Each structure stands twice: as structure tokens, then as C-alpha cells.
Amino acid sequence: MSMPANEYKAGGVDAVDCDGPISALLFAIPALLLYGVGAVVNGHYFRDRLNLVIAVICTVACLLIAANIVGAAREQMLMDRDPQVCG
Secondary structure (H helix, E strand, O other): OOOOOOHHHHOOOOOOOOOOOHHHHHHHHHHHHHHHHHHHHHHHOOOOHHHHHHHHHHHHHHHHHHHHHHHHHHHHHHHHHOOOOOO
């Protein structure tokens, strides 16, 4: 499971997370790079079924992580627009 961009909203509280999405991006960007390399390396040898399955799993993981990064960027943009954000 990926880390949420706003820990308070993930817990059900409608509050502003003053830390921003850095906690989500701190783990998401290296994971995206690692799974991306795994998809490319295993996709290169796609004729072996195991490599193909691993490449597909890595690609799906990349898509999910990319969605988390987009969510973190969207959360940051919403925080930048809100005048009541932490100083």
C-alpha cells in the first residue's frame, strides 16, 4: 500500500497536513524508479513467461505509484490555493 498524500484525510479527518506530500514522495519516487527498471529489464526478455509476468506486475505497480504521485501533486496544489494553510 502506498502512503497517502494527506495523512489526516486518509484517517477520515478533514484537516490540512502541514508537512505536505513529502512523506508520500519520499518513498514513491525511488519505488517508481525501481519498479520501472524491473519492468524494463524483465520486459527485455519477454519470451520467458516468468519475465513477462514480472514485467506486467512491475508495470502495474508503476501505474499505481504514478497515480499516488499525481494525487500528492494535486494535494499540494490544493494546499497552495487554500489561504488557511500553515505558514
